[in-house]
Amino acid sequence: MCGGGVERRTHRWAIAVHGGAGVDPNLPPEKQEQAKQLLARCLHLGVAALRSDLAAVDVVELVVKELETDPFFNSGRGSALTRKGTVEMEASIMDGVRRRCGAVSGVTTVKNPISLARLVMDRSPHSYLAFHGAEEFARQQGVETVDNGYFITEDNVGMLKQAKEADSILFDYRVPLPAACSAAAAAAAGLDGGGVKMNGMPLSVYAPETVGCVVVDGLGRCAAATSTGGLMNKMEGRIGDSPLIGAGTYACEVCAVSCTGEGEAIIRSTLAREVAALMEYKGMSLREAVDYAVEERLDEGKAGLIAVSSSGDVAYGFNCVGMFRAYATEDGFYHVGIWD
Numbered sequence: 001m002c003g004g005g006v007e008r009r010t011h012r013w014a015i016a017v018h019g020g021a022g023v024d025p026n027l028p029p030e031k032q033e034q035a036k037q038l039l040a041r042c043l044h045l046g047v048a049a050l051r052s053d054l055a056a057v058d059v060v061e062l063v064v065k066e067l068e069t070d071p072f073f074n075s076g077r078g079s080a081l082t083r084k085g086t087v088e089m090e091a092s093i094m095d096g097v098r099r100r101c102g103a104v105s106g107v108t109t110v111k112n113p114i115s116l117a118r119l120v121m122d123r124s125p126h127s128y129l130a131f132h133g134a135e136e137f138a139r140q141q142g143v144e145t146v147d148n149g150y151f152i153t154e155d156n157v158g159m160l161k162q163a164k165e166a167d168s169i170l171f172d173y174r175v176p177l178p179a180a181c182s183a184a185a186a187a188a189a190g191l192d193g194g195g196v197k198m199n200g201m202p203l204s205v206y207a208p209e210t211v212g213c214v215v216v217d218g219l220g221r222c223a224a225a226t227s228t229g230g231l232m233n234k235m236e237g238r239i240g241d242s243p244l245i246g247a248g249t250y251a252c253e254v255c256a257v258s259c260t261g262e263g264e265a266i267i268r269s270t271l272a273r274e275v276a277a278l279m280e281y282k283g284m285s286l287r288e289a290v291d292y293a294v295e296e297r298l299d300e301g302k303a304g305l306i307a308v309s310s311s312g313d314v315a316y317g318f319n320c321v322g323m324f325r326a327y328a329t330e331d332g333f334y335h336v337g338i339w340d
Contacts, residue, residue, distance in 0.1 A: 003304075003340040004291060004317045012330035013050045013218050014314040017042050017063060019073040019324030020209035021261040021304030023338055034072060036336050039326040042066050043336065046215065047328050056215040056223035056256070057095040057118075064091070064114040064225040067211040071153050073324070074209035076112060079151050079229020081160045082236045087151040089229050090243040091117045096222035096251035096310070103243040106131035109145040110138045114227045117243070119143065128243065156232070163233035210242055212249070212258030216308045218330075222256035224249050224272070230263075241266035246273035254279050255286060257307045261320060265301020269293070275307055286313040294319050 017039055046063045054062070068076025068091075079087045091113035092103035102121025105128075107113045119141050120129050129137050138145060210228040217223075226249045228242040240263030241248035248259045250272035257272035266272075274297050278289035286309040294305065294317040304318025306325055314327045326336040 003319075003323065004287075004294075004315075012312045013216060014308045014312045014327070014329040015043065015046045015050060015059065015063075015213070015215045016258075016306035016308060016314050016316060016325065016327035017046065017067075017211075017213045018258060018260055018304070018306045018316070018326075019067065019211050021318045021323035022209075022302055022320040023322030023324065025321050027338075032338055035324050035338065036326075038067070038070055038072050039324060040336050042213075043326040043328055043334075046213065050215070050217060050330075053218065056217040056221045057093065057097075059215045059217065060213040060223045060225035060256075061093060061114055061118050063213040063215075064093075064211060064227050065112045067213075068112050068114060068227055073211045074229045075211045075227040076229075077151050078153050078156065080209065080232040080234070081152065081156050081229075082234055082238075083164070084236060085152070085157070085160060086236070087148055087229055088234075088236065088238075089113045089151070089227070090239060091225070091227035092243045092245060092249040093117045093121060093225040094223065094245060094249050094251040094256070095121070096224075096253055096256055099252055101127050101245045101249075101251075103128040103245060103249075104130065104134040105239045105243045106237070107134050107138075108148050109135060111144045111146050111150070114225055116141075116143055117225075117227075127245065130239075151229070159232055210240075210248070210260040212242075212260060212306065214251075214256040214258050214306050214308045216256065216310055216312060220310045222251045222253070222308060222310055224251040224256035224258045226258045226260075240264075241271070246270045248272060250276055252276050252280075253310060255289075255307055255309045257305055259303060259305040260323070261303025261318070262298075262301040265298050266303050268299070269297040269301070271297060271303065271305060275305070279309070285309075287315045290315045290317045293317070 071078030090105040094101040102117040212226040302320040304323040
């Protein structure tokens with residue numbers, strides 16, 4: 001199943017937000033509504049900031065920070081759990097102006113990983129810090145930290161238990177799958193081991209969840225930010241695409257991109273950079289570049305992305321069952337959706 005959206009040329013500001021690609025087709029209506037309300041709230045937050053002339057990089061941090069604070073999606077509080085029941089978060093941010101960037105991985109106590117990634121960009125000589133190094137930098141910078149238990153929700157403890165009983169990585173950690181029927185449920189959704197692989201290894205069920213935001217401001221400056229807790233029941237130390245510049249996040253003079261989905265496939269295809277390269281070197285429009293990247297560069301991986309261009313276009317694409325997304329443009333276009 002494929003999905004895509006229209007683009008609008010405004011030569012002014014535009015914003016897009018996502019909450020993950022690969023949605024359980026049986027997601028309860030009340031959960032769908034909850035997701036839409038959260039996306040709409042974050043979108044309105046970003047729009048208000050843009051109308052106040054906040055720079056693009058400040059807006060993406062602001063929006064993703066809000067997503068990290070709400071436990072609904074898989075980032076910050078509400079992050080997926082590792083096999084040992086802990087949380088290891090990762091995030092990245094990129095300012096298209098001079099292509100400055102910052103990223104963190106293996107963060108366990110920082111309340112808002114996206115803000116730590118911003119500090120790596122602005123206040124360190126590096127672009128990427130991980131695990132104890134990232135935590136030490138956070139303490140040096142005086143960012144807000146909490147006990148790891150803050151990020152762990154009752155729902156996620158239950159999902160981890162079911163994942164362990166099923167010896168699998170959960171497809172959608174917000175919707176319980178009883179261990180006895182998890183294989184059947186996965187097969188019904190087309191997600192049995194024969195259909196979904198990670199690095200060539202079959203998985204019975206899979207959890208492609210992440211949050212992200214892309215913005216072009218009134219001066220044509222592009223920025224992108226992405227944050228996630230990774231996969232439910234993942235191996236400790238696993239790093240996905242979200243903190244990798246060029247894979248899950250990218251921004252430059254022509255566009256900004258944030259990806260979500262099967263991290264290993266996104267990494268192999270350097271998906272976010274691919275969109276920019278197609279625009280820079282092939283002269284494609286944003287819509288054409290997004291479609292080509294999703295359709296031709298993911299091999300058999302399942303993923304989605306949101307993107308904006310410096311001229312004010314906004315586009316999204318995904319090759320899986322749904323993507324939580326929302327966008328708005330200065331000329332009045334507004335959209336919040338999940339399915340095609």
